[in-house]
Amino acid sequence: MVSRENRVILLFAAVGLVLGYGGRVVTNLSDTVLIGVLIFVGVVAPQLLNNYLDNRDSD
Numbered sequence: 008m009v010s011r012e013n014r015v016i017l018l019f020a021a022v023g024l025v026l027g028y029g030g031r032v033v034t035n036l037s038d039t040v041l042i043g044v045l046i047f048v049g050v051v052a053p054q055l056l057n058n059y060l061d062n063r064d065s066d
Contacts, residue, residue: 011060016053023049
């Protein structure tokens with residue numbers, strides 16, 4: 008059974024990879040910007056969402 012946290016992380020990782028690849032193919036963004044998008048969407052955003060959902064569940 009996959010936990011809610013793992014589902015959120017997998018979803019955001021997949022979205023981050025799609026945005027990174029799409030950003031490479033469709034736009035002329037630099038590698039630095041694309042890596043920043045990948046880190047934010049794949050690492051930071053899922054942590055923020057999981058913390059929010061944990062706090063909401065505990066209330």
